[in-house]
Amino acid sequence: MGTSALTARGESLSEPSGLRQFIETESPALLRFAWALTGDWGSAEDLVQTALVATWPRWDSLIRADRPEFYVRKVIVTTFLRWRRRRWNQEIPTVELQHRPGDSDDYSAVDTRQAVLGVLMRLPPRQRAVIVLRYFADLSEAQTADMLGCSLGTVKRHSHDALARLRSEPKLAAILLESRSDD
Amino acid sequence: MTDEEHRLAALLQQAVPQPPRSITAEDITAQVARRATAAPHRFVPWFPALAAACVLLVIAAASVWLISGHSTHSTPTAKSPSASTSLLPTATSPSTRPRNSGDPVVPRQSDVTAEPPTRQLPDSVGPWSARGLYGGDLDFVLVSGPDAAYGLEGRLLDRFEPPYGNIAEQVQLDPNTRWPPLVTPRALWLMVMTDGAIILQMRDPHTLQKIGSLRVATALAFMEPNWVPVLAANSDASKLFLANANQLYSINPADGVVEHRMSVDGHIGGLAVSPDGSRLYVGVNAQGSGKTASLLILDIERGLSTISKTPLADGLVTNLLATSGAVWATVADTVYFMSLTDLGHRQVVTAGGGGLPASATLAGGVVWLTGLGSMACADASTGEVRAEARNSGWGNMANYVGSVQLVAGHWFGTFATNYSDDRGLAGFTPPAACR
Numbered sequence: 001m002g003t004s005a006l007t008a009r010g011e012s013l014s015e016p017s018g019l020r021q022f023i024e025t026e027s028p029a030l031l032r033f034a035w036a037l038t039g040d041w042g043s044a045e046d047l048v049q050t051a052l053v054a055t056w057p058r059w060d061s062l063i064r065a066d067r068p069e070f071y072v073r074k075v076i077v078t079t080f081l082r083w084r085r086r087r088w089n090q091e092i093p094t095v096e097l098q099h100r101p102g103d104s105d106d107y108s109a110v111d112t113r114q115a116v117l118g119v120l121m122r123l124p125p126r127q128r129a130v131i132v133l134r135y136f137a138d139l140s141e142a143q144t145a146d147m148l149g150c151s152l153g154t155v156k157r158h159s160h161d162a163l164a165r166l167r168s169e170p171k172l173a174a175i176l177l178e179s180r181s182d183d
Numbered sequence: 184m185t186d187e188e189h190r191l192a193a194l195l196q197q198a199v200p201q202p203p204r205s206i207t208a209e210d211i212t213a214q215v216a217r218r219a220t221a222a223p224h225r226f227v228p229w230f231p232a233l234a235a236a237c238v239l240l241v242i243a244a245a246s247v248w249l250i251s252g253h254s255t256h257s258t259p260t261a262k263s264p265s266a267s268t269s270l271l272p273t274a275t276s277p278s279t280r281p282r283n284s285g286d287p288v289v290p291r292q293s294d295v296t297a298e299p300p301t302r303q304l305p306d307s308v309g310p311w312s313a314r315g316l317y318g319g320d321l322d323f324v325l326v327s328g329p330d331a332a333y334g335l336e337g338r339l340l341d342r343f344e345p346p347y348g349n350i351a352e353q354v355q356l357d358p359n360t361r362w363p364p365l366v367t368p369r370a371l372w373l374m375v376m377t378d379g380a381i382i383l384q385m386r387d388p389h390t391l392q393k394i395g396s397l398r399v400a401t402a403l404a405f406m407e408p409n410w411v412p413v414l415a416a417n418s419d420a421s422k423l424f425l426a427n428a429n430q431l432y433s434i435n436p437a438d439g440v441v442e443h444r445m446s447v448d449g450h451i452g453g454l455a456v457s458p459d460g461s462r463l464y465v466g467v468n469a470q471g472s473g474k475t476a477s478l479l480i481l482d483i484e485r486g487l488s489t490i491s492k493t494p495l496a497d498g499l500v501t502n503l504l505a506t507s508g509a510v511w512a513t514v515a516d517t518v519y520f521m522s523l524t525d526l527g528h529r530q531v532v533t534a535g536g537g538g539l540p541a542s543a544t545l546a547g548g549v550v551w552l553t554g555l556g557s558m559a560c561a562d563a564s565t566g567e568v569r570a571e572a573r574n575s576g577w578g579n580m581a582n583y584v585g586s587v588q589l590v591a592g593h594w595f596g597t598f599a600t601n602y603s604d605d606r607g608l609a610g611f612t613p614p615a616a617c618r
Contacts, residue, residue: 113198149347
């Protein structure tokens with residue numbers, strides 16, 4: 001069922017064709033992506049909704065370019081980086097995350113997740129964005145650079161620095177070393 | 184990716200939980216509608232009819248029609264008449280702005296769509312397709328180096344990278360740092376006021392970290408918050424010139440030695456070095472308000488000896504720009520062009536006001552004359568205006584795009600909109616006549 005909204009000029013703006021299906025199918029993944037950046041569902045929803053609102057008027061051209069998801073993620077990242085300073089005082093990195101992942105996991109898995117997310121949330125926003133884009137969204141360095149609007153070298157530097165900080169967490173370091181010993 | 188990176192990717196996938204709820208199309212529709220209806224100062228098509236009706240009503244009631252008539256220029260949620268001051272920095276402090284004010288900043292994505300998904304300034308565009316790239320409480324003076332532009336946000340120094348104006352670095356500055364800095368190929372030179380000295384603090388142009396400092400002892404008290412000394416350098420940055428009150432210092436940046444020092448008969452408001460490095464232009468404000476400012480031309484190679492002194496205009500000099508054969512002086516809200524062949528000067532733009540400064544910057548080989556409601560480019564030698572854009576500032580359109588900089592082929596400036604209190608970094612595309 002199509003719906004509509006008003007533009008800033010008071011004109012009726014119909015819901016773009018296909019946007020509804022995109023939202024329904026992609027919003028869970030987009031929310032997880034935004035959560036990985038922000039660490040809380042409220043901010044994640046804000047980011048995704050902001051991105052989807054920005055997508056609305058450009059939907060047709062994005063569909064033609066066959067890259068709506070890329071665009072939405074780009075808006076999410078850019079908006080996240082823009083918000084970072086205004087939200088700076090609200091962001092309180094903690095070792096024990098306020099949000100606890102699913103209850104069905106064994107304690108070891110929960111500990112590991114908390115270790116991962118704890119270090120991730122303590123990364124500077126830009127480094128965190130690089131880590132999330134590279135290793136959570138599975139983008140290449142070039143795609144990450146494109147997404148962030150920076151050079152490849154900048155992505156590599158942020159990635160290197162962030163990985164070094166992730167390795168500084170003992171539980172993570174143990175896992176990463178284990179992975180090396182598996183080779 | 185290495186195995187280590189693969190393991191990290193798997194960990195992240197496991198660690199990020201599933202969302203407790205999904206976002207629906209209805210959520211987005213409601214957001215779009217809410218934003219459209221909440222846009223407080225947009226120009227709406229029925230505005231003229233509403234205005235006319237209001238005026239008729241006021242006349243019929245025989246009330247104070249002038250005041251009421253003026254109020255019809257505002258939408259129902261428009262600000263009080265004092266909104267004209269909303270362009271002042273104090274009106275846009277982060278604490279008073281909604282976190283999510285305006286649309287998101289979206290970088291240009293030429294590979295995605297022909298229509299760049301940048302944040303267009305609301306309701307059409309600003310001058311020359313100006314578009315907001317970053318919304319922040321930026322000082323209106325922007326400076327640039329070869330690969331970045333630099334802005335001041337409160338006490339934060341931002342490094343903006345082309346092409347999207349993303350903040351690549353951001354550092355907090357020392358208290359009592361004055362803006363704008365001098366940008367040389369090797370450093371950003373910031374002036375930090377202390378009691379009895381000005382510290383010329385050098386920061387790396389890429390990392391913005393401190394890389395050195397020079398201390399210039401100064402005799403006069405200058406700790407007043409609004410007092411800003413002026414710093415300039417010759418083209419190869421082998422000489423620095425610092426002006427503080429009526430004192431002028433020539434400094435060797437290699438060793439920090441003050442090579443020359445002189446006094447002038449007024450407070451110095453602007454400094455510029457000629458492109459060939461032989462002349463120092465000094466904008467001197469006469470003591471007392473309303474007095475005529477003057478331009479002092481000094482011979483650098485002869486120990487800052489005076490070549491000439493020429494009256495400029497009534498008011499305070501706030502900036503000087505030197506181009507080949509000419510000097511551009513910003514006095515009060517007006518930019519004057521002065522040909523060095525005859526030292527005759529003429530007004531080229533009157534565009535400041537409302538807390539928004541008139542400015543003249545050299546970028547891309549032309550001089551950009553910007554101010555409230557006006558933007559022009561002019562020939563750097565003759566002062567002839569090549570192209571000009573005007574903006575009435577209706578609604579949320581940008582009525583100010585200033586401090587133009589060209590960075591790696593991309594044009595930037597600071598912007599402000601009329602009523603929305605929105606300001607920040609803008610990108611724009613100049614007409615061919617300006618390039």
